[in-house]
Amino acid sequence: MTKITALVMMNIYSNRPIGNQARMNDILAYSSYEGRDDIEFRVVPLILDEGHDSPDEDHIVLHEPSSRIDLLRNTFQAIRNHRADVDIVHFTSLQWYLLCHFLFGSRGNTVVGPNIGPPIPTSLRDTETIRFFQEHYPTQHLKDTHIRDRMTRWKLKTIDRVLNGSVRFIQCGQWPAEATLIERGIPEDRVSVFPPSVRTDIFYPRSSPRNQARRELLVVTSASKPLLKGFQILVDAVKQFEPSLSDVTIHVLGLGGWPDEKITGYESVRETFEFHGRIPREDLRKQYCSADALINPSYTEADGGTVMSEALACGTPVIATRGDAFETAALGNNTLFFERGNPDALAKAVNRFYRTPNRYWTAAREQVDAYDIESAYDVLVDTYERVLGRDK
Template sequence: MNDILRYARHTDIDITFEVVPLLWNDGPAKVSTQSIHYRGGSRFSRVKEVLLQIRKKRRSADLVHIVDLPPWVGLLFSLAAIDKPILFGPNIAGRMFPEALLDNQTLSVIEEEKAPLLRQWRLYGERVERTKLSLLSSPLFQSQGYLCFSEFMRTILVERGLDADQIHPLRSGVPTDIFYPTDQTADTAEMPFELLFVGKPTKRKGLQVLFKAISTLSDEGFAVRVRILGSTAPPENITVPRSIREQITFAGRVERSALAEEYRRADAYVIPSYYELESTSMIEALACGTPCVATDDASFREIGTDASCLFFEKGNAISLAQAIESLYDDYASYRTGAVTKADKYDIKYTFDDLISVYRSVL
């Protein structure tokens, strides 16, 4: 949402944004927001303070947009006192494990990686999240709908009990003044083939699958290197095979502008994850005109196209290795496809969708 509001400053919409909620004013297309400052104290006093500030600001607004699902059920109850139409989202599904929608292989990886957390989540956290979503759809609120960033997330929210007709997916985009393709498109890729991965190196991200694929390619004489951004070293539960350690670089975190250069410099972006609600990094890579190799999963299929991406069987290192080779063999076609489709991921489309939802409510 920060990127959406940053984009809005360069349009004819007058907007300032500090913290949710977002308040939409009808008339001369103006959006303003309020700032909520927590000064400590008891949970009750913080809930009271937030509510007082919302009530103070709501008088000049025609619609209240709550971007994040409030962390306290008490605050959610308090929002019911707002006598204005309310939109919720898109950050209302990020902590969910939609078990009914996941295959056994993915659930097994999540269980292994998050066993203590997941047990605690099932005992307490999931009940709280379900309670919150039930409240959102109750007559307590003048809810006009819910926002999300993909059809996949929409499916999860429906599975959690929200009305499908009230859920509005927004096209995902990134700021194209940062993420944009290079002017040059390569006809072929040179050896070693340079892959980029961005994210926290966890088992759910599929790094073990990636390392096995790199080992397979190396055994076949295919020269490939992987640059991993997000960590300076692998976690204790993930082992980099000795035979490929020289080909794997853990480069740590980089600034956002430098990240865009990393995408443009790479031959391809690789996403071996077992499960993602949405991959912002995949969107950023494609906005930079960088072709992708991704897990064949609904969330990634929704983002990528066959012109710019190759998909491989989830958890299958051989399938991933074959996809990397196929991308290399037909590199000019996929690179051209990615550059041609880069404009699809412009944040302006996300912003336009958001404004359309606002206008439909008002």
């Protein structure tokens, strides 16, 4: 197969890439440490924050922006100097692609994604849940969510109209692909989907199977909106744990302490929680492997289930809200689902897990190979080949 040369206009974020950004970062790293030579990546960082992780040194990093003006200048230079001698121009961000297209005329063989824009979660289409948000959050939060949805629809329609359907899109997970692209009018045959996958050189199971519960659960979250992330549900669920689970500890990563938003009833279960703040990504495996299970009580998850995939790649089962992107990462019995926003259902799921934990540990351990980032890399190769017409 002829090597493909790709100019990647890449979103780079500070020390822990999150969500869909992590998937592309992982693919770039994988191609280096596994010595894959299907694609030559030429990377242009589009966002630079202090302490960012650059792509692997084996890739050609064309520019390192030091300011927003420098960023725009470097982008223009990269497109002008390299567009003619690469096979593919890949914008990981829809927003940046639109800007570059209108400023620089970025035509040719183009791939956009996986940072397409947030879908409207199923939970925000449900009347009862909308009532919850209107009660606990300013109405502006819901209004902003729907405005972002309309803006993304406009961007996608603009791309299709101007470029006559020549762009191919890529997204993390089947549900996000359907909600962000297909439901917004992009034909299914022009959408590629990254499977749930992570770097298995970072996330891998412990050497020996678990055989005894440690009575420790894990929550990993940014928690910019704690109620949206399900912390009230979690607190109410703890109160309904079976008496035999009174010694369970819930470790929360991503927060230095309990969030400022008012969570009622927390004082009565304070001793159940331990907060650890943010930790480097390479240290997350130890946390996943130490926990009996990961809990994700959030009302919605906009990406392709990155945190869930990390835990499952470590052989750690997940207890999560049913629906949307949560079900993207699940395989068989490695995940227990509960009804969205229902603390009683969450408590029952935790109680059920601890009655037969070995069942879920075994199922999770048997599925770890399914989360290897190699599968996402192969999708990227296939996507590029389709754009170049080599898939026939």
